[in-house]
Amino acid sequence: MNSIYDAIIVGGGVIGGSIAFQLAKRGKKVLLLEKDRLASKASSAAAGMLGAQSELDVDQPLFRLATESREMFPELAEELKDTSGIDIELVNKGMFKVALTNDGAAKLKNIIKTQQAAGLEAQWLSTAEARKAEPLLSDELKGAMYIPKDGQVSATRLSLAFTKSAAALGVDIKEFVHVSDLCTKDGAVKGVVTNIGEFSCENVIVASGAWSAFLLEKLGVTLDTYPVKGECFSVLTNSPLLERTIFSDGCYLVPKVGGRIIVGATVKANTFDQKVSLEGISTLMERATQLLPAIKETELEKTWAGIRPQTGDGLPYFGEHPACNGLFIATGHYRNGILLSPITGVLMADMVEKKKKPQWSAFRLDRAIQPLFS
Template sequence: MAHNHYDVAIIGGGVIGGSIAFQLAKRNVRTVVLEKERIASQASSAAAGMLGAQSEFASDSPLISLALKSRAMFGQVAEELKQLTGIDIGYVQKGMLKVAVTEGEQKSLQEHYEFWRKMGQPVQWLSASELASLEPNVNPTLKGVMYIAEDGQVSAPHLSLAFAKASMAYGAQWHEFTEVIDIKEQGGLYELRTNQGVIAADAVVVAGGAWSALFLEKTGLSLSIYPVKGECLLVKTEKPLIQATLFAKNGCYLVPKRGGRILIGATSTPHTFDQKVTVQGVTHLLEKAQELVPSIGGAELEKSWAGIRPQTKDGLPYIGKHPHYQNVWLASGHYRNGILLSPLTGVLIADLVEGKGSGELDITPFAVTRHHDAISTV
């Protein structure tokens, strides 16, 4: 790799890095993306693709305004990416069913429903007969069902690849198998030493998912980003069993995909980068899936995999400026909402890099400096 100079270098080629690259390149910003493996090779391709702006939040959170705004962007994003790349991101709006299996979960789900009803967002509590009419294959003994019409889904791998290809169409450069080993600042210019050579950039964006914290330690910054392993399965049925996504209060979800396939997720094992799929994980997911849709037991098990999601100690991502470097920005720690928040995160970071600020959105809760352990030793 030659010693090249760019306006912005993005570390991490997942859905967040890709969205940021797309927004910057579209604005004629000379952009390079440095990915240590392949495009979207980690959590971005492992994700179920749920756009759970309402299903993920049952109480007030700083993320809600971002989640709702980002969810609303997907119709336009899907169309724009299709025109630029020919890639169909699999955007489907058939709603989501948040369900309770036990009496205890029913109380929690009722509170979840009331929260969104008071917020004025579309949400419906379904009776047993309404559920049977809408989804006849779902277990009729469920204790509660909330229908969220506007929580849709996409194909996470297709979205991630489409962002990357669209950014390339606007001139962004991508370097796969390029790991950033060190960063140095000299006179306002950043030199990134990689296993493939040196890249120079006026600004740097760190969007490396669960691996971001490891790199940021090189800048004297200690963040609470840690890995959470999630195992998933894909099964295939002769006829589609469900139309809407099912998301149980116990964390299990069933996401209908093309060709009669259903994605079943996900286990949750914190503080590990191990991506082996376990017998215990598969068994757990299949048991929970059959509680929701009993006939799924006859489905063909097509494949299994594990992804590493980036979580933080307060559950909020880091979106904003590095406290000690003038033009280094962070966009990491989105956990289960990376796909959902990717369009808006791309716009936010591009605006911040260009000095436009965050507009009407308050991103203070996502500041890098919100935790005491972010104090640098530099």
């Protein structure tokens, strides 16, 4: 007979792993189900940028979520290292969001002004100043916004650290399990149906990234989400070319430990096809060379693609289903899954524990499934 779990999490990526970790820390009995291998999809495909200020506008609700999540990383890194032995390779050397045109420079200067007004650190650097810090940057750039706090981590190691820490705290993990349905009774979750049998639980959290829609659709929940493919490549050097992440429209370069640089990412909507196209990689190579000419000499290590969950209004969904007690959803993180994973874990654990967090109402489910209330 199966025991009754406090929560079953569907999805073993960085979001499911973070939720499992937080619930386990609160003493919950948790089962994590993954249809493939842990962290085998978008979570491992990410470059690991923590681009709160570089990717988002200051007046977006997502901005506040992102900066709060970013602040959690230093402490989280230590906690995960202690629990799992895994170093997430957090690098806090900041980011350069560079301008390729004078227009771009003007725009960045405005963003800096807005962010400074909101109390955030950001600073304009001339091309010469930027090249003093990063001498191999192209001298044809038109300056850069320096964001000291937008760091980066190893996405693969973070995802692994979450799930392995969760396992160390007692979470049961099963891979290659396909969840096909919920068991419900009187409008409340009672368990899940899978290809290896049923499991009983009080709560189910769907955190399957771009694949969430398949299960949710089966459950009669239609969120406004769609998959977006991103292609990347990495290069290797013996001596590092960069210390800081370089971010521009259409291309970023994230310097990893050991002289590795990850270059990303293309944007192709509405496909689950994980193939890497010649055109995608070729375009990224051109853009990367424009930013950092010396990258031409580096060794091409590998190429890959990931499928990220985007939503109609660009905001993730966090919430409990209005018509089904105990069914929670956390998806739609798009390009910010790594950055948002720490706060998503805490936020969803709070929801399961019925702790209200009114400040995050922008991400509620009923903006998508309001008809259910009528």
